[in-house]
Amino acid sequence: MVAGTNSRERGRGDGVSDAVVVARGVGKVFGTDTDRVEALRGIDLQIARGEFISLIGPSGCGKSTLLRLIGDLLQPSAGELVVNGKPPRQARLDRDYGIVFQQPTLLDWRTVRANVELPLEIMGVAREERAARAEEMLALVQLAEFADHHPWQLSGGMQQRVAIARALGFRPALLLMDEPFGALDEMTRELMQQELLRIWTETETTVVFVTHSIPEAVFLSTRVVVMSPRPGRISAVIDVPLAHPRDVETRESDDYYRLITEVREALRRGETGEGRR
Amino acid sequence: MTPRDPTERDVELLESHETDIFAGFEGDIPGEPGRLETWIRAYGPAAAAFVVVLALWEILTRALDIETFLLPKPSEILDRFITNAPIIWGHGFRTLVEALGGFVIGGTLAVAMAFATVRWAAIREGLLPFAIAANTMPIIALAPIANNWFNVTSPLSKMAVVSVIVFFPVMINTTRGLFEVDPGELDLLRSMAATPREVLRHVRIPNALPYFFSALKVASTLSIIGAIVAEYFGGPQDVLGQYILNRANLFQFPDAWAAILVASILGIAFYVLIVLVERLAMPWHVSLRATEGG
Numbered sequence: 001m002v003a004g005t006n007s008r009e010r011g012r013g014d015g016v017s018d019a020v021v022v023a024r025g026v027g028k029v030f031g032t033d034t035d036r037v038e039a040l041r042g043i044d045l046q047i048a049r050g051e052f053i054s055l056i057g058p059s060g061c062g063k064s065t066l067l068r069l070i071g072d073l074l075q076p077s078a079g080e081l082v083v084n085g086k087p088p089r090q091a092r093l094d095r096d097y098g099i100v101f102q103q104p105t106l107l108d109w110r111t112v113r114a115n116v117e118l119p120l121e122i123m124g125v126a127r128e129e130r131a132a133r134a135e136e137m138l139a140l141v142q143l144a145e146f147a148d149h150h151p152w153q154l155s156g157g158m159q160q161r162v163a164i165a166r167a168l169g170f171r172p173a174l175l176l177m178d179e180p181f182g183a184l185d186e187m188t189r190e191l192m193q194q195e196l197l198r199i200w201t202e203t204e205t206t207v208v209f210v211t212h213s214i215p216e217a218v219f220l221s222t223r224v225v226v227m228s229p230r231p232g233r234i235s236a237v238i239d240v241p242l243a244h245p246r247d248v249e250t251r252e253s254d255d256y257y258r259l260i261t262e263v264r265e266a267l268r269r270g271e272t273g274e275g276r277r
Numbered sequence: 278m279t280p281r282d283p284t285e286r287d288v289e290l291l292e293s294h295e296t297d298i299f300a301g302f303e304g305d306i307p308g309e310p311g312r313l314e315t316w317i318r319a320y321g322p323a324a325a326a327f328v329v330v331l332a333l334w335e336i337l338t339r340a341l342d343i344e345t346f347l348l349p350k351p352s353e354i355l356d357r358f359i360t361n362a363p364i365i366w367g368h369g370f371r372t373l374v375e376a377l378g379g380f381v382i383g384g385t386l387a388v389a390m391a392f393a394t395v396r397w398a399a400i401r402e403g404l405l406p407f408a409i410a411a412n413t414m415p416i417i418a419l420a421p422i423a424n425n426w427f428n429v430t431s432p433l434s435k436m437a438v439v440s441v442i443v444f445f446p447v448m449i450n451t452t453r454g455l456f457e458v459d460p461g462e463l464d465l466l467r468s469m470a471a472t473p474r475e476v477l478r479h480v481r482i483p484n485a486l487p488y489f490f491s492a493l494k495v496a497s498t499l500s501i502i503g504a505i506v507a508e509y510f511g512g513p514q515d516v517l518g519q520y521i522l523n524r525a526n527l528f529q530f531p532d533a534w535a536a537i538l539v540a541s542i543l544g545i546a547f548y549v550l551i552v553l554v555e556r557l558a559m560p561w562h563v564s565l566r567a568t569e570g571g
Contacts, residue, residue: 073464099468105461109483109561119469
């Protein structure tokens with residue numbers, strides 16, 4: 001599942017020579033001397049090209065913080081992060097990653113098309129090229145006919161699909177997603193998960209996905225990274241060898257339930273502090 | 278011409294005609310209530326209240342035999358409004374020029390200052406508190422001083438007062454709009470490695486538009502008020518403020534009221550103009566989505 005070569009067209013990376021994210025001893029402390037909170041401690045993690053990694057854990061385990069460190073929206077207090085072979089800041093300046101938040105964060109004053117074009121516009125992509133890419137991305141998330149609508153005319157699930165199209169429009173090496181389906185109802189959520197897997201397969205991008213839903217993490221991921229709080233750390237990494245493409249049948253399979261149980265137990269061990277690595 | 282009841286067909290024609298004019302506006306969905314009907318529903322109650330108040334005013338001033346110098350009848354005011362129209366509208370025009378001049382000067386400086394607060398933190402931290410303090414001052418009290426600085430006979434002295442009145446609310450509101458941005462949008466732009474200029478263009482300015490226009494709406498009425506009150510402190514006679522003052526001193530109150538009516542019309546027209554520009558500038562805004570189209 002997690003094997004392959006440099007060529008993203010040919011398959012998934014081998015996980016060592018071709019790491020998109022490498023974290024070594026990463027820590028993050030918020031606040032000042034008198035009022036400090038240790039959000040993360042001693043994070044070691046390697047994410048290979050083409051992987052789909054979920055970060056799961058209870059509130060306060062630092063999973064969003066880790067995502068924001070990878071995306072250079074925060075700076076680590078300790079350790080080292082390498083994204084696409086360079087410091088996160090350089091990766092950000094090189095537009096190596098697209099990001100999707102829990103809120104769609106679409107600009108109300110732009111149409112759906114113009115929202116998808118925004119990163120391309122900032123990157124200085126020519127007008128025709130922008131239009132073509134936006135078209136392609138909106139087709140990918142199946143919203144082509146809504147290109148000229150404004151965001152507020154769309155449902156929450158559709159808005160989030162626009163946000164995904166925007167994040168993928170400039171073909172980033174890495175897609176960072178911070179509880180992107182957290183605000184959606186269960187039905188929409190399952191549909192979106194299915195969509196996301198299809199998009200991941202078609203674009204062969206690498207995904208880091210923050211969630212607090214165990215079934216979501218298992219259904220989507222190639223590996224689930226289980227985190228525990230106070231301070232935030234990785235308590236287990238669980239491989240998810242479910243076959244692709246995954247669908248409704250996957251959700252009803254025994255392997256799926258077994259993996260959900262495995263993740264749940266890892267979470268519980270992390271909570272009680274037994275499972276420290 | 279034989280008057281006849283409007284048939285359904287006429288109403289349909291009228292509606293389809295209205296729809297054609299606004300074709301292309303979003304929300305213009307066939308089968309929705311017609312424009313005429315919507316307008317009547319929206320503005321009917323206010324129009325009715327206006328007529329009732331005027332009627333009551335007329336009836337009570339007659340029935341209670343109230344002296345004209347205390348409260349003239351609406352019919353008397355209307356009479357002067359019509360007979361004196363050339364004079365009072367001429368005065369109104371000169372007052373409007375002062376108000377508009379001050380509005381443009383004050384508004385332009387305010388926007389320039391608001392952008393400066395984004396560019397230089399020192400301005401934001403050093404000057405903004407004073408601007409907020411200055412906004413609470415009764416600026417109109419500066420009118421005699423402005424008359425002294427800019428020559429009492431020049432419209433510039435009135436524009437100066439108006440521009441100071443307009444400056445503070447527009448500057449403070451626009452600055453707030455440039456800063457009170459959704460942190461998620463800033464994170465998003467950061468992830469795209471956008472420059473501060475691009476953040477300004479794509480996020481801060483669109484975000485500030487609603488704040489800016491609500492300040493302009495307040496400033497539009499304030500500018501007419503400011504110009505008239507500044508005129509009370511002296512200057513040329515052919516302006517609304519001096520006219521109202523003089524007619525009141527001569528106990529010609531219906532004349533004064535007629536001039537006040539002109540001032541009100543100018544104020545409302547200015548306000549409506551700003552509202553129209555606002556709709557063109559930000560049709561996407563939540564406050565305008567419900568009203569656009571049918």
